[in-house]
Amino acid sequence: MEPLASERTPAHAGDRKARLREDFRQLSSENYARCTQCGRCTAGCPLASDMDFPPARVLRFLQLDQVERAARSLAIWFCVSCQVCTTRCPQEVDIARTMDSLRELARRHSLEHPGSGDILSFHRSLLRVVRRYGRLHEFPLVRSYKLRTGHFFQDLLVAPRLFFRGKIRLRPRKIAGVEAVRRAFARSGVPL
Amino acid sequence: MSRVGVFLCLCGKNIGGTVDVTALGEAARQMLGVAHVEDATYLCSHPGQEQIREAIRTHRLTAAVVAACSPTMHEATFRRAAASVGLNPYLVEMANVREQCSWVHRDVHAATAKAIDLVRMAAARVLRSEPLYPLTVPVTRRALVIGGGIAGMQAALDIAANDQEVVLVERGPSLGGRMAQLSETFPTLDCSQCILTPKTVEVAQNEKVRLLTCAEVESVSGYIGNFQVTVRLRPRYVDAERCTGCGQCEADCPVGKSGMVRSEFEAGLPQSHRSAIYRLFPQAVPNTPVLDPETCLYFQKGTCQVCSRVCPTGAINYDDQPRTETLAVGAIVVATGLEPVSPGIYGEFGGGRYPDVITGLQFERLLSASGPTGGEVRRPSDGRVPQRVVFVQCVGSRDPAKRLPHCSKVCCMATAKHATLYRHKVPGGEAVVFYTDIRSPGKGYEEFVRRAIEEEGALYLRGRVSKVYPEGDHLKVLGADTLSGEPMPLTADLVVLAMGLVASPGARELAQRLGASVDEQGFFTEAHPKLRPLESFVPGIFLAGACQGPKDIPDAVAQASGAAAKVSALLARSEFAREPVIARVEERTCTGCRACIEACPYEAIEEVEVATAKGSRLVAHVTEGKCQGCGVCAGVCRSHSIDLAGFTDQEVAAQIAGASP
Amino acid sequence: MTSMAAPAERAPATPGTAQGFEPRLVAFVCTWCTYQAADLAGTTRLPYASNVRIVRVPCTGRLSAEMLLHAFTFGADGVLVSGCHPNDCHYASGNLAARRRWIVFARLLGFLGIPQERVRFAWVSASEGRKWADLVNAVVRDLQEVGPFTDYHHLQRRTAAL
């Protein structure tokens, strides 16, 4: 059980929790006290039924200052960024952005929920391809994704149809400014 | 030689906690003309006031500065205290070191420094002040009540009960307001019409009450005790004297037969329609129908005239013209009520787009025995009896994103009532309520809600709804149950939106005409949120019912009676004393340039002839009764010949000078 | 939060001290709208810059050019005039009368060598406590940019008795 904000001990170097909180505050400037737990985000979320905690519950964790619990949830990975929650939140809390912030936090402190595997691998594969070529190419993307996840037989039926319709290029080209793109990746400090 | 006393209030910790009162006292002692300084924990308390009286006596003070809260709070208190020991109340000046210092500044040094300046400003000002004596003005012993809903009617009847004349102005064609549209009332479930109609009749029959319907306040001038109100009366096109209320015109009107026009009284339910000449409801008071030229075939197409042909008494008058009437009244009660937010601002619910998504008010009409379905709950789309009704609360309430942050107060109870009545009428039906929090303070209210849940079997789910949309001939409701933490998508036959409540249309404009102020939702601002909830900022203008904020019937009635009592107290006297803050002319220097006359918003200044060595000349002259003390005249006078008592050039100048150490 | 952005709540330093200059702001407000708004800011405990000194008048229409000049001669670095919103004037049209006068008055200011950015006109209604707090903070911040105003201090003696 994490302490409430009021009970929190002052942060010192060794205090992992405090570092986590600090990092999160840096990533998200939302005021979670605004959330009334009305559940409208949960009600409209297309993926809520697949999540371990509904969006409103994730916000509740943040209100209770249980940042780590929120970052360890599967919910943040199943968020597809459709923005319905943010659009309909009566209290104007940017829930979708919060999910982004929590994912980034989870990555930094390697708190990713084990169930995030496929989705995270896909994001990472995609970004790795972009870092390599400057643009996204589906062939290397799918190849790298399959290698990461071992889903070798997924879409075996679709793939050839895509190919014969000229939707998959086998020989991706790099853009001229690829180096600049790579530096941007480096500076953004996103672990891939 | 003036001797100013400075009194410092700590207001418990409210001031003492942030302002270093000792340092403040030290500084005050050094100030020009200050003869005595003392402090107290609560100056406004009895001992506190006694302390002031005592000091004025023993130190022979000629003026006083009270450093405490806002003058709006206690200026009157301290001035009374001073007056009681013979010090002219207008020689008491307040320094607002609480609202405008200790409560808004956290740094002790900054707050103290500011407090010192504020006291110095007040002391400098009061040195230039002179004694003033209250003026008395005559009172017109007649009241105006704006709005013929339950609050307006109650206020009118209570004032009349004190043998005082009342003019009741209603915008619509008849009395009753929102309450007339309700089916039953919580928590007792007695029929709204049944308890309302006797009151409407009472109003109509009371000879102290003059009822003006189809009437709106066009302009207001004057001041407390002496308002001139111009009322605009829309043509009714039916002669009330001749009309017997037989209803023949209404019955034969082709527009009514065509069913083209939906009835506003039925909250625009598709099943409802009205004639072009109509009464809001059968028991309407007055019972004279009104003709609506917007929908009347004769006015639109020049043909028809059926109503005038069938009228047995020839009461129909197509040439009826709008009139205006000016009333002299001593006091005004605003009782303009509220209206539900339009469902249109929530596209995700499709209210007004999908026929079976209706508002709470529409559901009231479906439940009402006098409603379009005769009290049977049938859905607008296909007339089927809904087997599951989903009630959605907080639509247009507690929603900062839609600039509607306030709680509408009555929806929780109204929804519990709707669920209960639905279960009574459709025993097999399911009532599901999505709520944010159940707010049921009030006598028997919580018990009523519990009954709805425990005995009537309404299923209450704590969560707001994200979206409502048609699926087949049902509706899909995307809700959530935050207590189990699960999304809760439901299928429903009928969805009822508990729309939030805002001030009735035109409230803002009316407030402007009255010189009163309203908040973001258009609700009238009371003179003090706690201590003067029945009064507007404008002396002589009182507030009754939901025009001041969402209210249920008992609250509206209670506030109406309260406002009425205040009006009666005011009208009880033929004269009343008012603040002597008015403009004064120095005739010797007045050049008669007329600048003040042009500037005065109240036409309170006129030219008069004064004798001079060589004949006579024209100078400005102030009519005390009309002057409201705004001081615009003093602002424009180039020769400083007209000044405002209580806010003289000298006083203000001194106060400004006092701001610098 | 507003208070964060607010200028340091230190006692107004003597104008002219380059570092952490705390301007003196004299605010002329009408008793019906802006004074009530300032009270509301208080009752809702909205912190704001302590540099402001309020002079209450029944209506901004009451003010004359002299009063504003007077404020400058007595050490104000800036002047704020705030009344009811147009059409909400407690005295029907006093605030508009004032507004009209300021148009003329603005030119006079220039003529007297008072930079216009030192005088600010605003409309704050009784329900706008937050707006009042933000307004004061904004004006004080602007004045800190503009710096102290000393040109008129020598007039102090002469105009002392107006």
Add this chain to the structure above:
Amino acid sequence: MRTGYYPGCSLQGSAAEFDISVRAMAEGLGDELVEVADWSCCGATAAHALSRDLGLALPARNLALARQQGFAEVLAPCAACSNRLQVTASTLAEDARTRDRIEDIVEMPLGQTPRVWNLVQYLQAHGLDALRERVSRPLAGLRLACYYGCLLLRPEKRLGFDDPEQPASMEAVLQALGAEPVEWPLRNECCGGGFTISKPEAVLRLAGALLQDACAHGAQALVAACPMCHANLDMRQRAIERALRRRLRAPVYYLSEVVAWALGVPASRLALGKHLVRTPEPDALVAATAGGT
């Protein structure tokens, strides 16, 4: 009129037909699309999901490039791209501290950014009346379901494009083409977006519901403006049919395809054949249903 063109990665690959039809459409409108030289990926859904800064930096680089190359307006037909570019532009505009940080990351000035258009905004800029006049093959009698999905509409505050709850801008375009847009409530709901590959079961559920709702409201085909949506509705449609045990065979046009076709662009230049669900020329569709299949 010379407009900057940001095709985005999908249009170079799996959504090639989108690219083809957009170019054909612009030509039909007498507009010149000039590809932003050396554009890079906007990071789509992945970048902002893992890194706030990268999620802004990747679009920012392209905004800066477009600016350098003197484009005042840039068309990004892919809803995901236009969304990320617009969100980034507005974020940089209102938050100076973030802008400075991102400038350091992309090594380019971001003070001024070009106006980014999604496909519908681009057509609106041309004027729907102008469009109506150029129509040579009206889509008369064609009942189409416009699918907005998420990225065209949300976040509303940053995109400020259309009413996110009851959008109507695509319908207006189709009406200009003479078609009969059907009103269907799920047109602004999510299809599963970027989960096409990483969480297919969710896509089947969500996209399945959409296809059924559209058909239930009498649509003969859907119209989309997003390659991700198209992938979920078209590429995944067979899987959806299997999951639902129901035959849908609902063609999913790109908005640009129907516009181009109505403007008279020959079908041979539209690559409708690249869709996985057999997608006839619009008039054939009308004939087919008129024939009562």
